[in-house]
Amino acid sequence: MSDKTVLIVGGGLDGVRTALDHAEAGAQVTLVEKFPTLGAERIPRDRLIGPEQGFMNPDLDKVRNHNNIRILTYSDIKKINRNNGKIRAQIKKHGLLVDNSKCNDCKACIKVCPVNMFDDFDEGLGFRTAIDYCNHTTGEYNIFKEDMPVCQETCPVHLDIRAYVGLIADGKHLESLAKIRERLPLPGSIGRICPHPCETACNRQYLDESISICFLKRFASDMELEQGIEPVYETPEQKYPEKIAIIGAGPAGLTCAHDLARMGYEHIKIFEALPVPGGYLWVGIPEYRLPKKLLQREVDLICNMGVDIQYNTRIGKDIAFEDLQKEYDAVFIGAGCHTGLKLRVPGEDDYEGIVDCVTFLREQALGTLPKAKGKLIVIGGGNAAIDSARVGWRMGFDEVYILYRRTKKEMPANSWEIDAAEHEGVILQYLAAPVEILGENGKVSGMKCIKMELGEPDASGRRRPVPIEGSEYIIDAETIVPAISQGTDLSFLDKGHNLNLSRWNTFEIDEETGATNVPGVFAGGDVVTGPDIAIRAIAAGKHAAGGIHEYLRSK
Amino acid sequence: MAGVSRLQYTPEIKTVRIMCTGRIDPATVSRAFKKGLDGLMVVGCYFGDCHYISGNVEAKAKIDITRKLFKHIGVNEERLAFRQCSSGEAAVFVKLVTEFDEKIRGLGPLGGDGDRVKAPDIFGKLESAEAVLAGEKIRWVIGKRTPFLESGNMYGEVFTEHEFNRAIDMIIVEEMEVQEILGQLKQGAKSVKDLARDLGIPSERVFRCITALNRKGMVALDRVAGRSPIFQLVPQEV
Numbered sequence: 001m002s003d004k005t006v007l008i009v010g011g012g013l014d015g016v017r018t019a020l021d022h023a024e025a026g027a028q029v030t031l032v033e034k035f036p037t038l039g040a041e042r043i044p045r046d047r048l049i050g051p052e053q054g055f056m057n058p059d060l061d062k063v064r065n066h067n068n069i070r071i072l073t074y075s076d077i078k079k080i081n082r083n084n085g086k087i088r089a090q091i092k093k094h095g096l097l098v099d100n101s102k103c104n105d106c107k108a109c110i111k112v113c114p115v116n117m118f119d120d121f122d123e124g125l126g127f128r129t130a131i132d133y134c135n136h137t138t139g140e141y142n143i144f145k146e147d148m149p150v151c152q153e154t155c156p157v158h159l160d161i162r163a164y165v166g167l168i169a170d171g172k173h174l175e176s177l178a179k180i181r182e183r184l185p186l187p188g189s190i191g192r193i194c195p196h197p198c199e200t201a202c203n204r205q206y207l208d209e210s211i212s213i214c215f216l217k218r219f220a221s222d223m224e225l226e227q228g229i230e231p232v233y234e235t236p237e238q239k240y241p242e243k244i245a246i247i248g249a250g251p252a253g254l255t256c257a258h259d260l261a262r263m264g265y266e267h268i269k270i271f272e273a274l275p276v277p278g279g280y281l282w283v284g285i286p287e288y289r290l291p292k293k294l295l296q297r298e299v300d301l302i303c304n305m306g307v308d309i310q311y312n313t314r315i316g317k318d319i320a321f322e323d324l325q326k327e328y329d330a331v332f333i334g335a336g337c338h339t340g341l342k343l344r345v346p347g348e349d350d351y352e353g354i355v356d357c358v359t360f361l362r363e364q365a366l367g368t369l370p371k372a373k374g375k376l377i378v379i380g381g382g383n384a385a386i387d388s389a390r391v392g393w394r395m396g397f398d399e400v401y402i403l404y405r406r407t408k409k410e411m412p413a414n415s416w417e418i419d420a421a422e423h424e425g426v427i428l429q430y431l432a433a434p435v436e437i438l439g440e441n442g443k444v445s446g447m448k449c450i451k452m453e454l455g456e457p458d459a460s461g462r463r464r465p466v467p468i469e470g471s472e473y474i475i476d477a478e479t480i481v482p483a484i485s486q487g488t489d490l491s492f493l494d495k496g497h498n499l500n501l502s503r504w505n506t507f508e509i510d511e512e513t514g515a516t517n518v519p520g521v522f523a524g525g526d527v528v529t530g531p532d533i534a535i536r537a538i539a540a541g542k543h544a545a546g547g548i549h550e551y552l553r554s555k
Numbered sequence: 556m557a558g559v560s561r562l563q564y565t566p567e568i569k570t571v572r573i574m575c576t577g578r579i580d581p582a583t584v585s586r587a588f589k590k591g592l593d594g595l596m597v598v599g600c601y602f603g604d605c606h607y608i609s610g611n612v613e614a615k616a617k618i619d620i621t622r623k624l625f626k627h628i629g630v631n632e633e634r635l636a637f638r639q640c641s642s643g644e645a646a647v648f649v650k651l652v653t654e655f656d657e658k659i660r661g662l663g664p665l666g667g668d669g670d671r672v673k674a675p676d677i678f679g680k681l682e683s684a685e686a687v688l689a690g691e692k693i694r695w696v697i698g699k700r701t702p703f704l705e706s707g708n709m710y711g712e713v714f715t716e717h718e719f720n721r722a723i724d725m726i727i728v729e730e731m732e733v734q735e736i737l738g739q740l741k742q743g744a745k746s747v748k749d750l751a752r753d754l755g756i757p758s759e760r761v762f763r764c765i766t767a768l769n770r771k772g773m774v775a776l777d778r779v780a781g782r783s784p785i786f787q788l789v790p791q792e793v
Contacts (some may be wrong), residue, residue, distance in 0.1 A: 107771065111691060114692060114722065116729055125766070126770075128767070145710075162718075166718050
């Protein structure tokens with residue numbers, strides 16, 4: 001007997017055969033099949049050719065009775081990790097949804113089942129019902145039940161989209177909003193700004209176009225505003241005494257605070273470096289996409305549950321991170337990505353007039369930016385670049401350019417945002433990259449650019465831009481805003497901290513609970529993922545809230 | 556009450572007294588139309604006044620679904636109406652009856668200009684409709700409507716009205732096809748091709764229905780004629 005263990009995924013003909021081969025050779029075999037039975041016999045073909053002549057794989061009985069084979073039917077592989085040459089697989093086994101000990105095979109359920117679906121066994125040639133017998137050797141029945149609709153599965157917070165869109169269709173707008181609020185604390189804000197991965201996945205697009213899932217959230221929350229209703233979040237009777245500190249009042253921090261408050265935690269304090277709440281929602285997203293008044297209202301709702309936000313408090317400067325750890329039972333870090341990355345071209349640090357997009361948008365939102373004058377160049381192709389350009393255009397720059405080194409097709413920004421920017425009069429220059437920043441008297445006077453062409457696809461699957469030699473040209477500009485991604489600022493941590501960091505200077509956490517390697521310290525949002533969309537930060541805040549609750553209750 | 560108050564209304568109605576509108580079986584409604592009825596108005600109590608708590612709510616659901624089915628098979632759904640009035644409101648009752656009478660007069664006899672499908676085809680359709688409404692499937696679905704909309708299913712998923720109506724629409728279309736096929740097979744074994752031709756349903760849909768019925772044990776292979784399998788009905792135990 002060798003101590004070799006083999007995992008075989010798929011219990012079809014080949015899977016069964018291979019499992020037998022390995023088992024005969026002495027290995028411990030685990031056979032995983034996604035359907036309730038092995039070897040293409042989930043549905044008997046007896047109706048046409050009779051059970052006696054029905055197709056049977058002679059290997060099946062051998063596999064079932066083999067000592068070295070463990071069969072996991074109706075199971076899905078969730079995750080596979082490789083670690084030091086060992087492979088660990090996480091398998092989810094579904095239960096049968098019928099109590100087969102009480103079933104007497106009368107088939108009455110199949111006759112009345114209202115769910116007619118295409119049969120996945122014969123590739124949709126015929127119909128089957130949701131309840132069906134899956135195995136005529138054991139006579140087991142099972143209800144086929146999908147886990148979640150595809151939109152809900154795609155949404156990072158798994159919002160119950162089916163229900164709230166349906167409630168709006170029924171005309172029950174406020175019930176719909178209540179349904180959204182069960183999982184999402186900022187419906188009005190997210191309903192305006194979310195890049196809605198759910199709509200990209202929506203099944204309706206194969207018929208005509210996706211359901212406007214995102215804007216329906218906005219609609220529901222606007223209906224509430226219109227009717228002048230002031231909602232209140234209910235908190236449970238049972239309260240918990242633990243103190244929780246949250247760093248950053250961005251989407252991740254606010255969601256974490258909201259969830260914890262609704263679980264019954266009374267002493268939650270959010271430390272925010274800026275004088276305003278919302279994090280990037282306030283200082284990154286321009287007013288025309290998300291009115292500050294609305295954001296403030298939704299933040300107030302969370303604060304009304306007893307969550308305390310302390311503004312103008314930068315951890316590491318005003319309060320040491322160590323003190324937080326000592327004073328509070330749990331700490332959640334949702335500090336975000338508030339440092340713009342550098343262009344790394346000559347002249348970048350020499351002249352005044354280069355502002356990275358984070359600072360540009362923040363100072364604009366807080367009203368501390370000097371008056372617009374001359375021309376503005378934004379470098380980059382993400383949503384932050386488009387936001388900076390559109391904000392610049394509104395501030396009154398004479399001409400606003402966006403420089404992107406690939407073409408419009410490869411631009412990571414949402415297509416509707418690009419179209420809107422073009423429509424407003426922003427000049428988009430594709431296939432161009434900065435070479436050098438030019439300046440006079442310590443101030444930026446222009447930028448030397450080079451034309452690019454697309455070469456072979458790189459690791460991201462997009463074609464790599466290659467400079468065309470001798471195609472340099474100069475654009476005059478007074479302000480240059482690089483918007484080429486953002487990084488984290490972890491200067492608030494003490495020198496001797498022992499938190500695990502990745503090579504991108506982000507925290508390494510357990511995805512399910514948001515826990516870092518230090519007990520009681522949790523993290524989530526952009527500070528873990530790098531610059532990402534708000535809804536994913538919200539999901540991280542939710543995971544962390546669950547993790548903190550679990551941690552505090554198990555202490 | 557209307558009679559006692561000496562209010563005048565059309566003599567062409569026939570009142571059928573039932574204990575509660577919730578007692579109405581949609582299958583009998585369809586049968587009545589098949590026997591030549593031109594219009595049926597169900598007059599129930601107001602919501603909240605029901606002596607049996609929710610009889611009128613169930614009645615409304617049944618009539619709504621029957622109306623949907625009628626629309627699907629080509630009967631003008633205006634021929635079937637659900638109205639509410641209390642036993643003390645004689646004037647309201649007379650008004651309802653008079654309005655309904657006028658409407659049905661405008662539509663003319665069943666299978667005439669007022670309906671999409673003309674007589675005598677309409678009677679065949681109504682026979683299939685009766686089988687649909689008498690079938691187990693639609694009865695289960697109607698019965699599950701209130702719990703699904705209010706307390707949800709076994710997994711706690713509450714359905715919206717919109718979703719439920721969409722599901723009902725699909726079930727009506729499918730059940731109607733199934734009952735029409737079964738109706739044809741009652742007259743003798745047939746191939747998919749013949750069924751498709753006789754019923755005017757695309758043959759791939761007929762084939763899907765036949766395979767589904769086959770799996771449910773309601774239809775079985777009779778013989779193979781040439782290259783076409785001929786299917787026959789399997790008698791069902793009741």
